[in-house]
Amino acid sequence: MEVDSVSKIYARNRAVTQRRLGKTLAKVLLGRKYDDSATTLQEGEFYAVKDVSFSLQRGEALGIIGLNGSGKTTLLRMLAGQILPDSGQITVAGKTASMIDLTAGFQPAASGRENIYLRGAALGRSRAQLEAAFDEIVEFSELGDAIDAPIASYSSGMAMRLAFSIVSTSAPDLLFIDEVLAVGDFRFRQKCLARVRALREHSAFVMVSHSMNDITRFCDRAIVMNKGNVVFKGESEKAVAFFESEFDQQPNPLVDNRLSHVVGQFFENNEAISNVATFWSNANGDRIKTIKQGEELFFNADFTCSIKSKNLILGIPIWSQDGVYITGFSTDQGSKSIKTDKHGRASVRLRIPNLAFNAGIYHSNLAIVDGTEFLWRKPNEVLTVTTGTRPHWGLVTLPSSWEYFPYRPNAELV
Numbered sequence: 001m002e003v004d005s006v007s008k009i010y011a012r013n014r015a016v017t018q019r020r021l022g023k024t025l026a027k028v029l030l031g032r033k034y035d036d037s038a039t040t041l042q043e044g045e046f047y048a049v050k051d052v053s054f055s056l057q058r059g060e061a062l063g064i065i066g067l068n069g070s071g072k073t074t075l076l077r078m079l080a081g082q083i084l085p086d087s088g089q090i091t092v093a094g095k096t097a098s099m100i101d102l103t104a105g106f107q108p109a110a111s112g113r114e115n116i117y118l119r120g121a122a123l124g125r126s127r128a129q130l131e132a133a134f135d136e137i138v139e140f141s142e143l144g145d146a147i148d149a150p151i152a153s154y155s156s157g158m159a160m161r162l163a164f165s166i167v168s169t170s171a172p173d174l175l176f177i178d179e180v181l182a183v184g185d186f187r188f189r190q191k192c193l194a195r196v197r198a199l200r201e202h203s204a205f206v207m208v209s210h211s212m213n214d215i216t217r218f219c220d221r222a223i224v225m226n227k228g229n230v231v232f233k234g235e236s237e238k239a240v241a242f243f244e245s246e247f248d249q250q251p252n253p254l255v256d257n258r259l260s261h262v263v264g265q266f267f268e269n270n271e272a273i274s275n276v277a278t279f280w281s282n283a284n285g286d287r288i289k290t291i292k293q294g295e296e297l298f299f300n301a302d303f304t305c306s307i308k309s310k311n312l313i314l315g316i317p318i319w320s321q322d323g324v325y326i327t328g329f330s331t332d333q334g335s336k337s338i339k340t341d342k343h344g345r346a347s348v349r350l351r352i353p354n355l356a357f358n359a360g361i362y363h364s365n366l367a368i369v370d371g372t373e374f375l376w377r378k379p380n381e382v383l384t385v386t387t388g389t390r391p392h393w394g395l396v397t398l399p400s401s402w403e404y405f406p407y408r409p410n411a412e413l414v
Contacts, residue, residue: 094173
C-alpha cells in the first residue's frame with residue numbers, strides 16, 4: 001500500500017457537504033480534476049484527516065493511535081475504500097479485507113449460514129471459495145447448530161465471533177482492523193490473537209486501537225494522530241511513548257457514567273470536615289497528574305476536623321477506568337489513628353515506593369471516617385500512569401524475580 005498526501009474534509013453545514021460531494025462524484029465518475037478550491041476549507045468545514053502519507057509492505061503492521069476525534073477511523077475507512085478522500089492518492093496491490101464495525105451488513109432475518117455467503121460475497125469471495133471454507137468458519141466461530149438460527153437470535157458476542165471468523169478466513173493481502181481484538185471471552189480472544197499472528201506471515205496490517213499493548217505487540221511501526229494531522233511516525237514503542245507523554249488522556253464520559261455506579265455516592269459533612277485539599281505528587285514533591293509505571297508516588301491530604309473524633313481514619317480506594325476495583329489504602333493499616341493539632345488540622349501523606357499499576361487511567365476517592373461514621377467522601381484528581389521500561393500485562397506488575405537452575409526431571413520435583 002502507498003498512501004500519498006491523503007486528506008478528508010468534513011462540514012458541519014449540509015449544503016456545503018452536498019457541494020463537496022458533487023465535486024467528489026465528478027472526479028470519480030467523470031474523471032474531472034479538482035479546481036483550486038477543492039482543498040480550500042469553506043465556512044463550516046474542517047480537516048478530519050490532512051496530508052497523511054506512508055507505505056506498507058507485505059508482512060508489516062502499522063498502528064494508528066490518537067485521542068478520540070483525532071481522525072484515526074476516518075483514515076482507516078479511506079484506506080479500506082469505505083469513504084473517498086478529498087485529495088491525495090491511495091494505491092493498493094492485492095486483496096483487502098476490513099474488520100471495521102464487524103457486524104455491519106449482517107441480515108438479521110437470515111440465518112448465520114446465509115450470512116456467511118452474503119458477507120463473504122461482499123468481501124469478493126466466490127460461492128465455491130465460501131463452500132470450501134464453510135466448515136472452517138463455523139468451527140472457528142464455535143456456533144455449532146446455532147449457525148442455522150437467524151442472526152436476530154444471536155447475542156452480540158455470537159455475531160461478533162461469526163463476523164471475525166468470516167473475515168479472518170478470507171486470507172487477505174491487506175487487513176484493516178479497528179478495535180476488534182476483544183472478541184468474545186478470554187479463551188476465544190486468544191484464538192483471535194493466534195489467528196491474527198498467523199495472518200502476519202502473508203498479510204500486511206493497518207490497526208487502529210486504544211490498547212497500547214496491542215499496538216506494541218502487533219505493530220512494527222505506528223503513527224500518532226492529533227486533529228487530523230500525523231504528529232509522530234516511527235517504531236511502535238516510540239510512538240506509544242510519544243503519545244502517552246504528549247497528550248493528556250481524558251477519561252471517556254461513558255466510562256465515567258459506568259464508574260459512578262462502582263465508586264458509590266459522594267458525601268460531605270462540612271460541620272465536621274472542612275478545608276480539604278488533596279493532590280498526587282512525585283518524589284520531588286511536585287504536584288502531578290501523570291506518573292510513569294514503577295516510579296515513587298505520593299498522595300497528600302490536608303483537612304480540618306471540627307469535631308472531637310474517636311478514631312479518625314483516611315481511606316483511598318482506587319479503580320481502573322473500566323470500574324475494576326484495584327486496591328485500597330488506609331491509615332487504619334498502621335497502628336495509630338490520625339492525630340490533629342489543637343486547631344483540628346492534619347496533614348497526611350501516603351507513600352507508594354514502587355508503583356505497581358500498569359499504564360492506564362485510575363480513579364480514586366478520599367474517605368474520612370470516624371469509627372464507622374463517614375465524614376467525607378469525594379473524588380481525587382484522576383491519575384494517569386504511563387508505560388515504564390518493561391513489558392507488562394494485566395492491571396498491575398508486582399515486584400518479582402526469576403531464578404535459573406540446571407534442568408531437573410519431573411520425578412525429582414515430586
